[in-house]
Structures are given as C-alpha cells and as structure tokens.
Amino acid sequence: MIISVRRIVPSRASMLPALVAGSLVLGASSADAQAAAKASPRVVASSRAIVAANVVNIVTTDYAFDMPASIPAGLTTMRPSNKGKELHHVYLVKVDAGRSSKDVLAWMKAGGPPPKWMRPVGGPNASAGVTEFTSTLAAGSYVALCVIPSPDGVPHVMKGMLKDVQVTPSTTAPAAPPKADxxxxxxxxxxxxxxxxxxxxxxxxxxxxxxxxxxxxxxxxxxxxxxxxxxxxxxxxxxxxxxxxxxxxxxxxxxxxxxxxxxxxxxxxxxxxxxxxxxxxxxxxxxxxxxxxxxx
Ligand SMILES: [Cu+2]
The missing domain is CATH 2.60.40.420 (Cupredoxins -  blue copper proteins)
Incomplete structure (x- = not known):
C-alpha cells in the first residue's frame, strides 16, 4: 500500500503574504495583520501554521483507488499514478451528509438524472504520466469513482472502483491557489x-x-x-x-x-x-x- 498525505511547507519568503491574508480570513484585526507583517518570518511561522496545498497521492489499479480515506479540508493537490493495465481517473463527487458510495452505486445501477445530493468537484483525468490536479475542498463526505469503461464497455465504477473519502474540517488558514500562467x-x-x-x-x-x-x-x-x-x-x-x-x-x-x-x-x-x-x-x-x- 502506498498511501500518503503530506503537507508541503512553503519557503519562508512565500509564507508572510499568506499569513497576512490568512489573518484577515480568520477574522484577526488589521492591527494584528500589521503586527504579523512586521514580525520576522521565523516567529510568524511558529505562531500560526500556514501551509500550501495538501498533496494527496492516489494510486489507481484495476479496479481500485489506493488513497487516504480521510483528508483535511482546504487547497488540495491530487497526484495520481496508475499501476493498472487500463486507464483510470478520479471523478470526485461531494455528497450530502448521510450519503455514501452505496448511494452512488445504487443510482448508477438504477440510472436516471444525476441526484441532487451529489455534486461533481473535479479530479485528475486519465494520464500515462504525472498530472497534478489542484482545487479547494470543503469539509464533508465525498466519493471518488472511475467511470472510464473497460474494453467490455463496463465502467470501472461498476467493477468496484469507488471509494468513500471524508474531508475533515481544517483549522489552518486557507492556502492561496497556485499561480496559473x-x-x-x-x-x-x-x-x-x-x-x-x-x-x-x-x-x-x-x-x-x-x-x-x-x-x-x-x-x-x-x-x-x-x-x-x-x-x-x-x-x-x-x-x-x-x-x-x-x-x-x-x-x-x-x-x-x-x-x-x-x-x-x-x-x-x-x-x-x-x-x-x-x-x-x-x-x-x-x-x-x-x-x-x-x-x-
Ligand atoms: Cu478506472
């Protein structure tokens, strides 16, 4: 099993602006923010935990997801690697409280329009190499599934390729999204x-x-x-x-x-x-x- 969620700590130089922004989000006074801005990066780093995106490594096989069952809310980078013979992707849906992969599977078997209790939030699509997908995840219940079909035409989700993932509330200030070019x-x-x-x-x-x-x-x-x-x-x-x-x-x-x-x-x-x-x-x-x- 290869499972890891790790936090990448940004360089000290990038930490300070993130902290100031984070203080405002957390409701600190502007005086606090100014004081934080004046403080040395070392002191700032130890006083509040500011982090970049959580990196979640996801190993796909035929037909399963090897990934953590629980990840913290906030900016999240999904880094998939495929050990299967077939292509796979991560189709992540947020589901209402009390819903789970069982409900998703039941809906898929029954067919019909997408249920109101399910909301797609994206994920990395199939690749032969390394593609990183980054987005902000709110706390709640999620289900990861793969809807890519096998050569027999059956989507992988119907072969058991789905997994419940809980996104737990996070106390750290939200990280800024990556800078797109x-x-x-x-x-x-x-x-x-x-x-x-x-x-x-x-x-x-x-x-x-x-x-x-x-x-x-x-x-x-x-x-x-x-x-x-x-x-x-x-x-x-x-x-x-x-x-x-x-x-x-x-x-x-x-x-x-x-x-x-x-x-x-x-x-x-x-x-x-x-x-x-x-x-x-x-x-x-x-x-x-x-x-x-x-x-x-
Ligand atoms: Cu698949």
Missing part, C-alpha cells in the same frame, strides 16, 4: 485558451463557463492520428492507442475553477469532452467539444 475556459461547446500553449510546464486554470457541467481529457496524438480516433479509442479501448493520455480534469460545474499542472512536449494534441449533453444525451464532442491543438 494560462487559462482554459470550458463552455457549451468549446475549449478556449487565453493564449497558445507553449512546450514545457504549465499551471492551467480551468474554468467552466457553462451552462452545462464539463470535463476535459487531452492526449498527445501519434503522428497522423486525429482527435476523432483518440475519442473512439477512449470510448472503446481496443487496439493500439492513437495517442498518449496526458490527463485533464473530470466534471466540474459552471462557475468552478480548478488547476492542472502538466508538462507538455511540442506536438499535436486532442482535447475532448465526453460529458453527456443535457438535451440529447450525446457526448459533448458530438456537439463540437473536440479540438486539435498544436503545442509549438
């Missing part, structure tokens, strides 16, 4: 980048402008392969993959913003949303939410 807006039905994606490491702020929930999956295309071929493979993974899965995010609701940290080599990429449409149930890619993007 590019923004990706998801909308009905398009992917809009704030600027062209260059080769290298990026922190992408992903916002859903709605009105429907959206996800995105992206893959580096093999030479001569198309986004349509990649989409077909993702829906029915048989034969040689037409590209390398790079990650993305699972469903988020309109108005939500999450962060994706990823390193992209130069090349051609497919960006795809598989979410079922609210009107006709067809995947959003059928409505045009599939795009080829050059990284150069």
């Amino acid at each position: 590019v923004t990706l807006t998801l909308k009905d039905y398009d992917f809009v980048f704030s600027k062209p994606l260059s080769p290298g490491k990026h922190v992408i702020a992903v916002t859903n402008a709605g009105p429907q929930p959206h996800e995105f999956f992206f893959a580096k295309l093999a030479p001569g392969k198309t986004p349509a071929e990649m989409a077909a493979f993702a829906e029915k993974p048989v034969g040689a993959p037409p590209g390398m899965p790079m990650g993305g995010i699972t469903d988020i609701l309109p108005g939500d913003t999450v962060y994706l940290t990823v390193t992209v080599p130069a090349g051609e990429y497919a960006f795809i949303c598989f979410d079922p449409d609210a009107k006709d149930g067809k995947p959003h890619l059928v409505h045009g939410m599939i795009k080829q993007i050059s990284v150069k």
Whole structure:
C-alpha cells in the first residue's frame, strides 16, 4: 500500500503574504495583520501554521483507488499514478451528509438524472504520466469513482472502483491557489485558451463557463492520428492507442475553477469532452467539444 498525505511547507519568503491574508480570513484585526507583517518570518511561522496545498497521492489499479480515506479540508493537490493495465481517473463527487458510495452505486445501477445530493468537484483525468490536479475542498463526505469503461464497455465504477473519502474540517488558514500562467475556459461547446500553449510546464486554470457541467481529457496524438480516433479509442479501448493520455480534469460545474499542472512536449494534441449533453444525451464532442491543438 502506498498511501500518503503530506503537507508541503512553503519557503519562508512565500509564507508572510499568506499569513497576512490568512489573518484577515480568520477574522484577526488589521492591527494584528500589521503586527504579523512586521514580525520576522521565523516567529510568524511558529505562531500560526500556514501551509500550501495538501498533496494527496492516489494510486489507481484495476479496479481500485489506493488513497487516504480521510483528508483535511482546504487547497488540495491530487497526484495520481496508475499501476493498472487500463486507464483510470478520479471523478470526485461531494455528497450530502448521510450519503455514501452505496448511494452512488445504487443510482448508477438504477440510472436516471444525476441526484441532487451529489455534486461533481473535479479530479485528475486519465494520464500515462504525472498530472497534478489542484482545487479547494470543503469539509464533508465525498466519493471518488472511475467511470472510464473497460474494453467490455463496463465502467470501472461498476467493477468496484469507488471509494468513500471524508474531508475533515481544517483549522489552518486557507492556502492561496497556485499561480496559473494560462487559462482554459470550458463552455457549451468549446475549449478556449487565453493564449497558445507553449512546450514545457504549465499551471492551467480551468474554468467552466457553462451552462452545462464539463470535463476535459487531452492526449498527445501519434503522428497522423486525429482527435476523432483518440475519442473512439477512449470510448472503446481496443487496439493500439492513437495517442498518449496526458490527463485533464473530470466534471466540474459552471462557475468552478480548478488547476492542472502538466508538462507538455511540442506536438499535436486532442482535447475532448465526453460529458453527456443535457438535451440529447450525446457526448459533448458530438456537439463540437473536440479540438486539435498544436503545442509549438
Ligand atoms: Cu478506472
């Protein structure tokens, strides 16, 4: 079992502004904040615990999540690594008090519209390498599931790939979100980048402008392969993959913003949303939410 939740302590230089912001959030007086700003970073660090994102390592296998059952609320970075033969993702939903994975599974078996007691909050989409997903988690009950289908067409969740996760209240000041260098807006039905994606490491702020929930999956295309071929493979993974899965995010609701940290080599990429449409149930890619993007 490889399970760890660890807190990354920011460098001293980055700690001070975070503390001042945190003091205000916690309701301290502005005099306190000014005093804190004047104090040495060492004293500040010992007087209040200020942390960056919690890093949660998630190991996926066929068909299970190896991850902590309890994590503290606040800014959270999910770092998935896949030890399975098939691709997996983390589709995280917040559920009302008293609900659990049993209710989610019962709904999935029965079918029908998404229940009101369940709210998707995103998570890292399938990748062959390392993709980090960062968002702020409120305290409450959550369920992680994988809805990627096996070659037999059955989604992994139906093979037992779901897990209850409790997010516990945190007493530490909220950490600031990561600084994004590019923004990706998801909308009905398009992917809009704030600027062209260059080769290298990026922190992408992903916002859903709605009105429907959206996800995105992206893959580096093999030479001569198309986004349509990649989409077909993702829906029915048989034969040689037409590209390398790079990650993305699972469903988020309109108005939500999450962060994706990823390193992209130069090349051609497919960006795809598989979410079922609210009107006709067809995947959003059928409505045009599939795009080829050059990284150069
Ligand atoms: Cu899976």
